[in-house]
Every structure is written in structure tokens, then in C-alpha cells.
Amino acid sequence: MVLSSAAVRNVLLLGALVRIPFFAGAVLLALHVVQTLHGSYLQAGVLSTVATVCIALSGPWRGRLLDRFGLRRTIMPSILVGAVCWSIAPFVDYVPLLILAAVAGLFDVPIFTVVRQAVIAATTEENRQPALALEAVSVEMAFMVGPILGVAAASLWSTTIVLLCVQWTLVLAGILMWIRNPPLRSAQAAGRPAAPAVPRRAWFGIEFVALCVGASAAISLLAASELTFVSAMREFGAQQWLGVVLAVWGFGSVVGGLVYGALHRSISTYVLLAALGAVTIPMAFAVGPISLAITGLLAGIFCAPTITASIDQMSRIVPEGGRGEAIGWHSAALTLGNGIGSSMAGIAIDAGGFAAGFTAAAALGLTLGLGLALLVGIRERRRLAVEKPAAVSQVGA
Incomplete structure (x- = not known):
């Protein structure tokens, strides 16, 4: 435990x-x-x-x-x-x-x-x-x-x-x-002297940048959804229940985080981001506070796991001596995503109401989640293709 x-x-x-x-x-x-x-x-x-x-x-x-x-x-x-x-x-x-x-x-x-x-x-x-x-x-x-x-x-x-x-x-x-x-x-936790700081060039590459983009997209999706909840409840004429609906959404995230933490294997940040985008789509079809709360509970389940996976994946990419700066970049990406998501939702809501706001948020998660998964997958296959002949030649020698 x-x-x-x-x-x-x-x-x-x-x-x-x-x-x-x-x-x-x-x-x-x-x-x-x-x-x-x-x-x-x-x-x-x-x-x-x-x-x-x-x-x-x-x-x-x-x-x-x-x-x-x-x-x-x-x-x-x-x-x-x-x-x-x-x-x-x-x-x-x-x-x-x-x-x-x-x-x-x-x-x-x-x-x-x-x-x-x-x-x-x-x-x-x-x-x-x-x-x-x-x-x-x-x-x-x-x-x-x-x-x-x-x-x-x-x-x-x-x-x-x-x-x-x-x-x-x-x-x-x-x-x-x-x-x-x-x-x-x-x-330091084990009482040993800590290794020196690791140069940025040792970890700041395509994989790390892709991870920051994915984390930023996840927060953009959540910020856009949060603003769109306000628009939806106003359209339903039920502003007094906004806090309750948001709390249900947040409760879904808490449950999702606890369930993900109990799993014995990690899941790719990009897969979770695409899933978060997919489960956001039903909120665009809500017809009242109850249906919005139910669909929000489902969408919330993937919120905390997506952010958790990005931090866990970052800890595996970045050596210990560079994690302070790496987490700083990761946090900056999250902050930037928050501003992007709110602006994106505002434009979408003005154009097509709350349904357009949720649809834009969902499209962002799905598109970037699948795109980043494809990009990182192609890069990983190329890396393995280069390493395999090298390993075979060393064995033959």
C-alpha cells in the first residue's frame, strides 16, 4: 500500500x-x-x-x-x-x-x-x-x-x-x-549523495515535447469543458445547479484517479487523451441538468488518469537530475493549455452554443491523442529498427 x-x-x-x-x-x-x-x-x-x-x-x-x-x-x-x-x-x-x-x-x-x-x-x-x-x-x-x-x-x-x-x-x-x-x-531519500544535474539535451527531445503537448491538450479539453458547463446550465435555465453538476464531474475524476492508481500497469497518455475526447462527446447531446450530470460523470472518469499518466510517463523519460526543470515545463504546458481551452470554448460557444463547445473540446482530445500516439509509435518503431541491426552485428562480432 x-x-x-x-x-x-x-x-x-x-x-x-x-x-x-x-x-x-x-x-x-x-x-x-x-x-x-x-x-x-x-x-x-x-x-x-x-x-x-x-x-x-x-x-x-x-x-x-x-x-x-x-x-x-x-x-x-x-x-x-x-x-x-x-x-x-x-x-x-x-x-x-x-x-x-x-x-x-x-x-x-x-x-x-x-x-x-x-x-x-x-x-x-x-x-x-x-x-x-x-x-x-x-x-x-x-x-x-x-x-x-x-x-x-x-x-x-x-x-x-x-x-x-x-x-x-x-x-x-x-x-x-x-x-x-x-x-x-x-x-537523497535513501541518504546517499545526489547525482549532479542532467543537461537539458539529454531528455528534451521529441518524446518529451509530445508528452507536454498531450498534457496541454488534456487541460485545454478540461478548461473548455468547464466553461461549456456554465453555458449549458444557462441554456437550460438551471444556473442554481451548476455547482452540483460540476461537483459530479469532479467526483468522476476522483473515482477515475483512484481506479487508475489501483491498476498494475500504466496506460499511454495519448490513449487516455483520445478516450477523454471520446467520452466528452455525449455531453454535447445533453438535454437538461440530469443528463449533463450523468454524461459529465462518465467524462470525469478519464480526467485525473490522463494527467497522472503524463507525469508518470515523464518520470520514465527524464533522468532524475533533470526532473525539476522537466516538471516545470510540464506545469507550464498545463497552464498554457488552460488558457487555450477557455479561449477555444468561448469561440465555439459563441458560434454554436454549448453543444459546439463540448464538440470542439472532444475533437481536440481525439485528434491530438490519436495523432501523438501515431507520431510516437512511428518514432519508436524507427528507433527499434536502427537498434536491432546494431545489436545483431555486435552478437556476430
Whole structure:
């Protein structure tokens, strides 16, 4: 049982706790602009986009620093910059808030990279899949709980105070990470000196890029579906049930993640992406909240497994000394996919309603899933064709 390991338990618990304020902070920024600063939704969207882009840009270079200098030396500047920025940002006008959020984003504590790298370090290839599945489930739970808590708190107290408290919770989470200093490499976990950082050219190739594209497509599909749920429920005249339908969708993802973690074999990320696209199609034919919830439950089952498989597959492609940067690129791809999916869904919904939104999301998953599987398969066959004659000639010699 993967939870029998104290190291895995501690990392998963830490990851679950720090991600709740992370997701709460995203929605609080928008609420603060609209409610407290009396800005427009456009301004709120620009702020969210700038903060998201800066966090995405920080992923690869912060991950590279983790590989070269370790956790404590990497996140100490993040803690200091975050403490200064978020002590000031809730009390200033829009433009200074935008600048401070951008700076804080560039020095963001790499929560997702640290947690995933620590989980990989604390596991073997045999129990890594269930551990990563639990990690993906914890992300789903935090994504469901964080925004709800943020909105509830903002309805009771000033967004200034709530934003300050939530962002300082993330600063304190960074301090806790610094104190705990979980091993990021299996050698450190075993008490041995860690190997030096691995050059990027050793792993940054077609297979890794294809994996990042697949992960980005999966998040694009999910972001597009999330926005399309809103459109569908408005079209049904049942906006009051939106939270319930989204919760059913999220529950499907939790179930799928747990089931995938219990499997004794991995499944290709690209196969799961194509399957996620296929099971998204029935949502386009929903005729009311109940049918949308049922089809959403089915579609949700493939959400967490697709992301889990991409991280597991990445850990097999990238040597241990390069995984910090690799996970940073992977996280940046996920962030980019989130923005692409929302924009794609908006265009599709304006053109053909919620059915077009779900259809566009499904087509993206199916097309890229099958296309990437074909591309990687052809490359693997060519590699084997080259290696086989070489192996035969060595035997003959």
C-alpha cells in the first residue's frame, strides 16, 4: 500500500494543504478587482492572465534551479519576494496590484513541481503510479474546495483581508516546505549523495515535447469543458445547479484517479487523451441538468488518469537530475493549455452554443491523442529498427 510510506504520506498531505489556498487565491484576485477596487471584469481577466502567464514562465527556470541548487536555496527567494509583494498588494490600486502580482508570479513557490518531484523521489517504479494518482486526486479536491472557501470568505469579510490571509498562507506553506525540506531525488531519500544535474539535451527531445503537448491538450479539453458547463446550465435555465453538476464531474475524476492508481500497469497518455475526447462527446447531446450530470460523470472518469499518466510517463523519460526543470515545463504546458481551452470554448460557444463547445473540446482530445500516439509509435518503431541491426552485428562480432 503506497500510503504505508511515511515519506509519501507527508508529501501528499503537504501538497493537498498548500493547493487549497493556491486555487482560492486565483478566484480572490478577480473578486478583489471587481468588488473592492470597483474595476471591470476585463481588468479582472487581465490580472488573472498576467499572473497565470508569469507563474507559467517561472516553472521551467525555477525547476532548473531545484535541480542545480536544491529546494531550500531555490525557494528562499520565493518566500521573501512573496512575503513582500503580498503584504502590499491587497492594499493598493489596480496598476500596482498588477505589477506586484506579476513579480510574485515570476518568483512563485513551485508547489506543483516540488510535490510531484518529491512523490517521484519517494516511490519506486512499482508504486509510483498509485502515488501519482493520489496526488492528482488531491489536486482535484483542492480545485473543488479552494474556490468555494475563497468565495465564502469574501462574502463574509473584506476581500482585502481575505486576499492578504490566503496569500500569506501560501508564504507560510513555502516556509513549511523549507523547514521540511523533502528529498527531491531518490538518492537523497535513501541518504546517499545526489547525482549532479542532467543537461537539458539529454531528455528534451521529441518524446518529451509530445508528452507536454498531450498534457496541454488534456487541460485545454478540461478548461473548455468547464466553461461549456456554465453555458449549458444557462441554456437550460438551471444556473442554481451548476455547482452540483460540476461537483459530479469532479467526483468522476476522483473515482477515475483512484481506479487508475489501483491498476498494475500504466496506460499511454495519448490513449487516455483520445478516450477523454471520446467520452466528452455525449455531453454535447445533453438535454437538461440530469443528463449533463450523468454524461459529465462518465467524462470525469478519464480526467485525473490522463494527467497522472503524463507525469508518470515523464518520470520514465527524464533522468532524475533533470526532473525539476522537466516538471516545470510540464506545469507550464498545463497552464498554457488552460488558457487555450477557455479561449477555444468561448469561440465555439459563441458560434454554436454549448453543444459546439463540448464538440470542439472532444475533437481536440481525439485528434491530438490519436495523432501523438501515431507520431510516437512511428518514432519508436524507427528507433527499434536502427537498434536491432546494431545489436545483431555486435552478437556476430
